[in-house]
Amino acid sequence: MSVAYRTEPVYLLASILATTRRYLQDVSAYVIQLVRWPLGPLFMFATWRITYSASGRTSADGATLSGFLLVGIFGSILWSSSIWGSGYAIQNERDDGTSGSLFLTPVSRAAVVAGYGLGSFIWFLPSFAAVGVLGWITGAHFAVHAPWAVVLAVLALCIASLAAGFTFSGIFILTRRGNLVANVIQSPIYLLGGLMVPLSVLPGWLRPFSDAIPVTHAVVALRESTLLGAGMGSTVHDVALSLIASAAWFVIGLIGLWRVEDVAKRVGQLDLY
Amino acid sequence: METRGGAIIASHLRRVYRKGGRLFRKGGETVAVDDISFQVPQGTIFGLLGPNGAGKTTTIKMLSTLLIPTAGTATVGGHDVVREDRIVRRQLGVVLGGDRGLYAKLSARANLVYFGNLYGMTSESIRRRTGEMLELVNLQDRADDRVEGFSRGMKQRLHLAKALMHDPPILILDEPTIGLDPAAAVELRRAIGRLVPEHSVLLTTHDMHEADQLCSEIAIVDQGLIVAQGTPDELKARVGGNRRVVISTQAPLNGRLAGVEAGLNALVDVQRVITDLDDVGGSRLTVLCTETPRALDTALALLRATDAVITQVQVVEPTLEDVFLSVAGKSFE
Amino acid sequence: MWQSASVSSTSTSRLALQAAIASWKAKIYEHIVVNGLGGYVLVWVAFPVFTLASIGLIYRAHRPGLVGYAVVAIAASAFITNALYYVGQLLDEERHRGTLVNLFLSPAPRLSWLTGLAFAGLFETTVSAAVCLLFGVIAFGVRFDPDLPALVLSFVLFIASLWGLGFVFSAFGLILKRSNDLANLLSSFVFLLGGVYYPISLLPAWLRYPAEALPLGYGMQALTQASLHHAAIAQLAPQLIPLAGFALALPVIGVLTFGWIERKVRRRGDLDLY
Ligand SMILES: Nc1ncnc2c1ncn2[C@@H]1O[C@H](COP(=O)(O)OP(=O)(O)OP(=O)(O)O)[C@@H](O)[C@H]1O
Ligand SMILES: [Mg+2]
Numbered sequence: 001m002s003v004a005y006r007t008e009p010v011y012l013l014a015s016i017l018a019t020t021r022r023y024l025q026d027v028s029a030y031v032i033q034l035v036r037w038p039l040g041p042l043f044m045f046a047t048w049r050i051t052y053s054a055s056g057r058t059s060a061d062g063a064t065l066s067g068f069l070l071v072g073i074f075g076s077i078l079w080s081s082s083i084w085g086s087g088y089a090i091q092n093e094r095d096d097g098t099s100g101s102l103f104l105t106p107v108s109r110a111a112v113v114a115g116y117g118l119g120s121f122i123w124f125l126p127s128f129a130a131v132g133v134l135g136w137i138t139g140a141h142f143a144v145h146a147p148w149a150v151v152l153a154v155l156a157l158c159i160a161s162l163a164a165g166f167t168f169s170g171i172f173i174l175t176r177r178g179n180l181v182a183n184v185i186q187s188p189i190y191l192l193g194g195l196m197v198p199l200s201v202l203p204g205w206l207r208p209f210s211d212a213i214p215v216t217h218a219v220v221a222l223r224e225s226t227l228l229g230a231g232m233g234s235t236v237h238d239v240a241l242s243l244i245a246s247a248a249w250f251v252i253g254l255i256g257l258w259r260v261e262d263v264a265k266r267v268g269q270l271d272l273y
Numbered sequence: 274m275e276t277r278g279g280a281i282i283a284s285h286l287r288r289v290y291r292k293g294g295r296l297f298r299k300g301g302e303t304v305a306v307d308d309i310s311f312q313v314p315q316g317t318i319f320g321l322l323g324p325n326g327a328g329k330t331t332t333i334k335m336l337s338t339l340l341i342p343t344a345g346t347a348t349v350g351g352h353d354v355v356r357e358d359r360i361v362r363r364q365l366g367v368v369l370g371g372d373r374g375l376y377a378k379l380s381a382r383a384n385l386v387y388f389g390n391l392y393g394m395t396s397e398s399i400r401r402r403t404g405e406m407l408e409l410v411n412l413q414d415r416a417d418d419r420v421e422g423f424s425r426g427m428k429q430r431l432h433l434a435k436a437l438m439h440d441p442p443i444l445i446l447d448e449p450t451i452g453l454d455p456a457a458a459v460e461l462r463r464a465i466g467r468l469v470p471e472h473s474v475l476l477t478t479h480d481m482h483e484a485d486q487l488c489s490e491i492a493i494v495d496q497g498l499i500v501a502q503g504t505p506d507e508l509k510a511r512v513g514g515n516r517r518v519v520i521s522t523q524a525p526l527n528g529r530l531a532g533v534e535a536g537l538n539a540l541v542d543v544q545r546v547i548t549d550l551d552d553v554g555g556s557r558l559t560v561l562c563t564e565t566p567r568a569l570d571t572a573l574a575l576l577r578a579t580d581a582v583i584t585q586v587q588v589v590e591p592t593l594e595d596v597f598l599s600v601a602g603k604s605f606e
Numbered sequence: 607m608w609q610s611a612s613v614s615s616t617s618t619s620r621l622a623l624q625a626a627i628a629s630w631k632a633k634i635y636e637h638i639v640v641n642g643l644g645g646y647v648l649v650w651v652a653f654p655v656f657t658l659a660s661i662g663l664i665y666r667a668h669r670p671g672l673v674g675y676a677v678v679a680i681a682a683s684a685f686i687t688n689a690l691y692y693v694g695q696l697l698d699e700e701r702h703r704g705t706l707v708n709l710f711l712s713p714a715p716r717l718s719w720l721t722g723l724a725f726a727g728l729f730e731t732t733v734s735a736a737v738c739l740l741f742g743v744i745a746f747g748v749r750f751d752p753d754l755p756a757l758v759l760s761f762v763l764f765i766a767s768l769w770g771l772g773f774v775f776s777a778f779g780l781i782l783k784r785s786n787d788l789a790n791l792l793s794s795f796v797f798l799l800g801g802v803y804y805p806i807s808l809l810p811a812w813l814r815y816p817a818e819a820l821p822l823g824y825g826m827q828a829l830t831q832a833s834l835h836h837a838a839i840a841q842l843a844p845q846l847i848p849l850a851g852f853a854l855a856l857p858v859i860g861v862l863t864f865g866w867i868e869r870k871v872r873r874r875g876d877l878d879l880y
Pocket of ligand 1 (some may be wrong): 323331332
């Protein structure tokens with residue numbers, strides 16, 4: 001009796017889901033992972049909230065401080081889940097010594113990366129819950145006029161984060177210091193992506209950099225639709241900008257992934273196998 | 274199908290590693306594989322034999338799509354390993370072995386299920402094959418334990434199960450029995466022996482015995498080149514001088530030996546006859562020959578005719594180790 | 607025959623020094639040669655600058671006085687990051703590479719190779735902190751008025767207590783594994799209570815008590831006062847005295863914790879598991 005194979009689309013989907021499942025089995029094996037994700041955002045919120053109080057500001061880009069920060073933290077959790085999930089996928093396989101086995105299989109490398117992304121998103125659900133609780137406790141003022149605009153903005157933010165994850169998954173390996181780079185890019189994104197800092201305080205010459213980051217526009221869309229009662233019209237505009245930037249990042253990411261395997265196979269010295 | 278010629282065909286493979294080059298310093302080069310060509314015929318086991326650092330693993334990595342050759346080409350199942358890497362991967366089961374390469378936090382079963390998915394198998398196939406494979410490598414009892422707690426031998430067996438999971442027609446095994454206890458090694462060799470003729474197998478090993486027993490053809494690799502190739506018997510025939518019959522008698526035969534010597538020297542198979550005394554004072558007759566049976570038969574007959582009491586008979590066939598020593602001029606380990 | 611005398615053995619202190627120097631060299635080599643000087647140092651150095659820019663921009667409009675504090679404190683926080691992500695992860699990293707077992711097998715005192723490894727990170731961190739200070743001067747026009755003896759003393763005590771903390775983390779990383787995730791969690795905690803973005807005196811009362819139980823707030827206060835406001839040692843006594851206590855106690859606690867955890871891990875038998 002020989003082995004039966006799936007058709008190509010089913011194969012792709014099944015390998016994504018199998019990787020997601022494996023990712024979850026893997027992370028749940030560590031105690032630290034169980035506490036880290038719900039606690040992290042709480043500490044982070046408190047730190048920034050106190051910083052803002054110390055700065056003498058009472059609002060940020062028109063929203064209340066708590067509201068502004070909650071949306072920013074929501075975005076940063078998505079970002080982290082993407083960077084440490086899909087972004088770190090290949091690096092993780094290398095660290096665990098399984099990249100050789102993985103690359104021996106015919107599976108689509110993008111499917112594996114996507115599987116990590118999905119798994120990590122699920123793993124981060126407690127963090128999102130923690131943010132929700134914070135919103136409730138701090139009494140952040142929300143003003144939603146167009147619920148669909150919020151949904152759209154959240155989707156754009158997810159896509160933007162995933163795009164970043166894809167882009168970095170290759171870069172992490174090529175730089176050989178994935179962990180460090182993943183940590184290091186966090187602060188520029190908090191600043192340039194307008195996650196924790198109002199875009200209005202940035203000097204003008206930094207704006208083009210901000211605009212090139214897909215997360216920037218998605219966060220603006222989410223803030224305006226949840227905190228300032230923006231309608232569909234302005235949200236669609238920002239979401240569109242975000243999607244354009246995301247598309248560009250995805251392309252860079254796919255090239256990067258291809259490069260990694262190519263370089264590894266040619267040089268044979270990336271310790272990839 | 275164009276695969277009739279050979280399941281695996283390597284043609285002038287060469288692989289150079291650059292090492293240590295950084296910033297302003299130009300690194301040197303290591304020629305891991307110099308120029309290697311061979312064919313693994315359909316349904317046979319082909320062995321690559323050679324000392325540490327000979328380039329066996331590098332060859333295997335090139336054949337299994339993990340490494341791009343610096344020069345030369347190779348096909349697996351008729352498909353080019355560089356241009357058609359995805360098709361090659363589907364047809365290929367590889368054991369790279371060692372402690373790594375398995376998901377440590379996952380159970381043996383979960384590992385097999387995951388790899389099944391990565392190879393695109395249907396859930397039904399995955400379920401069935403997982404059970405079959407665990408049984409094949411005798412890990413049913415530990416199927417649901419995490420791999421991190423496995424012994425080296427258990428991991429090695431799981432590696433093999435993983436490689437066979439998607440029932441590939443072609444297998445590449447890098448030192449499959451490394452780290453196994455003798456009983457487990459025998460068991461695994463039997464399992465590998467049963468893989469043919471349905472599968473074609475390329476394996477590397479340091480174990481001469483294993484190569485002799487399993488492989489229908491062997492290539493001896495040294496410093497990135499094939500220094501000898503053929504069936505185990507052909508290879509051993511090259512060092513025919515090592516074939517000898519040694520017979521000891523209870524008491525010294527002295528004058529009676531001349532007739533025996535003359536009789537043996539008359540045979541075409543016999544190259545030389547040496548007589549001396551053994552450690553316990555009897556006579557010892559050593560016959561260097563190309564075929565042992567006739568020499569043995571004749572020697573015994575002639576000796577009996579002299580009424581000698583024979584205490585010990587030894588037939589020494591050449592081993593692959595002799596072959597290796599004679600072609601590479603150095604010993605293993 | 608094997609002769610035990612054929613390898614001349616050294617005294618324990620010589621061995622400790624030798625192990626520390628060898629580890630230090632190995633680490634430096636790994637970082638600068640293996641990782642490539644250019645990209646690595648650039649990336650490492652850039653790390654706190656963006657954080658500093660964020661915080662500085664937030665303060666600039668209404669509380670320009672806090673910008674100077676943030677510049678010095680964030681520069682100093684590079685050493686905290688070093689203690690957490692670097693010293694704290696050393697052991698786990700070695701385990702990941704499978705070399706931890708060999709370090710443990712060696713007869714050298716644990717503290718010696720740990721210190722050697724930790725020293726290697728100090729160089730990069732110092733560069734990083736210097737870049738931060740320079741950025742503060744250029745971007746925010748911060749002016750320094752340092753009191754050197756006070757600054758040096760504060761710095762030494764600050765580093766000593768950080769390393770103590772790092773060793774404690776390192777030991778816990780050994781038992782929890784995934785020390786990187788531990789470092790991430792701890793760093794969010796330390797940045798909240800360590801007086802990095804704001805002096806701990808600005809914390810709400812209920813957060814100030816736990817903050818005062820950590821050495822970081824005192825260190826930051828001493829460093830900023832000594833570098834920006836020419837505060838002398840005597841003036842800084844309220845900060846330097848508790849800081850000195852931490853600087854003496856934490857390394858000892860670190861070593862004790864380490865020994866305790868090592869035994870625990872050996873009993874549990876997962877020294878080389880990952
Ligand atoms: N990634 C690499 N970078 C640089 N040199 C390498 C690399 N991999 C292997 N080599 C070198 O290539 C040569 C052949 O190594 P290879 O692993 O193929 O030998 P092998 O025959 O498998 O040996 P063993 O029997 O010890 O497994 C060696 O000199 C080795 O140092
Ligand atoms: Mg090898």
